[in-house]
Each structure stands twice: as C-alpha cells, then as structure tokens.
Amino acid sequence: MRNRLLLWVPLALFAFFAGLAAYMLTQQKDEFVESAMIGQPLPTFDLPAAVDGLPGAAKSDFTGKPKLLNVWASWCLPCIAEAPQLDALKKQGVEIVGIAIRDRPEDVANFLGKYGNPYSRIGSDKISEVQLAIGSSGVPETFVIDAKGVIRYQHIGDIREDDVSKLLAELEKAR
Amino acid sequence: MIRQVLTFLLLLVALPLAAQDTMPPAPYAYNQLADPRLEAEASDLMHSLRCLKCQSQSIADSDAPMAGDMRHQVRSRILAGESPEHIRGWLIARYGDYVSYEPEVSKTTWPLFAVPVLVILIVAGVLLRRLGRRRSDETGEGA
DSSP states (O other): OHHHHHHTHHHHHHHHHHHHHHHHHHSOOOOOOOOTTTTSBOOOOEEOBSSTTSOOEEGGGOOSSOEEEEEEOTTOHHHHHHHHHHHHHHHTTOOEEEEEESOOHHHHHHHHHHHOOOEEEEEEETTSHHHHHTTOOSSSEEEEEOTTSBEEEEEESOOOGGGHHHHHHHHHHTO | OHHHHHHHHHHHHHHHHHTSOOOOOOTTTSOOOSSHHHHHHHHHHHHTBBOSSSTTSBTTTOOOHHHHHHHHHHHHHHHTTOOHHHHHHHHHHHHOGGGBSSOOOOTTTHHHHHHHHHHHHHHHHHHHHHHHHHHHHHHHHHO
16 A cells, blocks of 8 residues: 555656746746845946046045945946936935946937936946946946945846835945 | 838837947957967856856857956956966856856755765665665575
C-alpha cells in the first residue's frame, strides 16, 4: 500500500513544477536592476559642464545638505515625463544635480528650453562612466545623496506625481 | 482614416528609434586592444558579463550603447593593468550578482553549490546501503 502511494510522488512533483512554471509566467517580470551602492559613498568623479551657462558636476558638490542626483538624457522620452515633477521638487527647495548621459550640449540646451531647467548643475557623461560607477542601469534614475556624499536611496524610472512625496521623505531621512 | 492608422503605426515604430542617443561609441566599445593577450582576457570577461539594458545578452554580444560603454570600461581597465576578476568584482559591487554570468558563492547563491553536493551524498548513501545489503545477502546464502 505504501509503495503504491510512493508511485504518485514523481507525478505530484511534476504537477508542482508545471504549476509553478505556469504561475511564474503570469507574474510580471522585474526588469529593474537595483544599484548595490545604496549606503556607499559616491565614487569620486568630476564631469565637465553638459551645457553652456551651467557648471559641471563633481562628487565635491554633494555637501551641505541632502541633494538629488538625477541621471537623465535629452534623448530619453520618460525624462520628458518626469520634468514637471523635478520642477515641483525644485520649487520645494530641493537642489537637483543632473548627469546627462551620452548627450550633446545643443541637445541638452534644447531639452532645457522646451521642458524647463530644474538643475543647479549638469555634468556631461559621454561614455556612461559615472553612471556605471554608481550602479545605475538606465535613464532616468534619481538618487538621494546625503550631506556626506553617501548614496541613500535610488528611484528607478521616471518620477511620477505620487513619487514626489516619497523622494521628499527620503531627502528628509537623509538629513 | 487609413492614413491616420498608418501614421500611428509608423509612429509606434519610430518612437523606440528616437529613444537612442546619437553619440559616437566610446573609444574601446568596438575597438580591440592592440595586445592580443590582453584582448583575449577582455573578451573572455565580456562574454561573461550581462548587458543591463538587454538582459539575455552578454555585453560582448550586445549593440546597446550602454553595453558599448561597459566594454570600454572592461578594455580600458584591462589595459590599465586590472585583473579580469577585479573588474568583475567592481561590477558586482555596483549591480549585484546579476551582472555576472559566472555565479559566485554568496548569501543568495549558496544552494546552487550545496544542492548538487547534497544529492551526490544522498545517492552515495542509498547506493552503499543497497549494495551493502546485497553483499550481506550473498554471503548469507553462501554460508
């Protein structure tokens, strides 16, 4: 009798794994690769200005108070979508340092002219060097950097309206 | 109407194309290192690093601009004298185990290494018991 029941074990296992596979197929795949640099100090960097009239960005700019580090590009469509939210953050007194990925000065100027400029400075990262060094895997991404230059929080993707309060809270936490 | 539908469809095709930069690739994205020994080291490493934008490809196989920038990092670091495993470690410190196609023992990957050992031990145990039993049966019959 016991042996009879044992015969069903392989079939039960098969059914379990088939069911698991079917279930996982219906689950949304998480495409985001999170940075493993949260809690780590920013790597040293010093990027030239991405556009005339605004200074470039360096690690040494992240002192005094928590700031946002926004990784973006003029060729990135979701970056257009998050422009109003960055503007709202700026109006709340948040300092936003931009890093423009693989971008040209004239394209950056064009983007800022069209969608507004929320940045205090923008560094030009022509070969995604700093982006790779901070563990960012796409545009746009926004990092909260505290007054000591430590990466405290990462927001992946464009900032939606309901993300603004979360970012403000993270900036407050980083104080 | 048809024209509108067509325009819409064409726009759908055009949008992803627009979401690419027009910058030239990084110096070492498509250029090999002059020293064939170093290039071989770089190539081995690049084939075992995952492209972050196109997650089923290695950075050696991908034409995504970011993969090109990662190849530039690998080649220029190898040229500067860094060891391939050091560069892999640098990337894992930034993107986690995920970026490497060569799993290392860590908090999340240890079952990968423990399970085969466990299975071999269990099989060895079962075999020993069965064979041992048969042998003692045989000697029992012989006596």
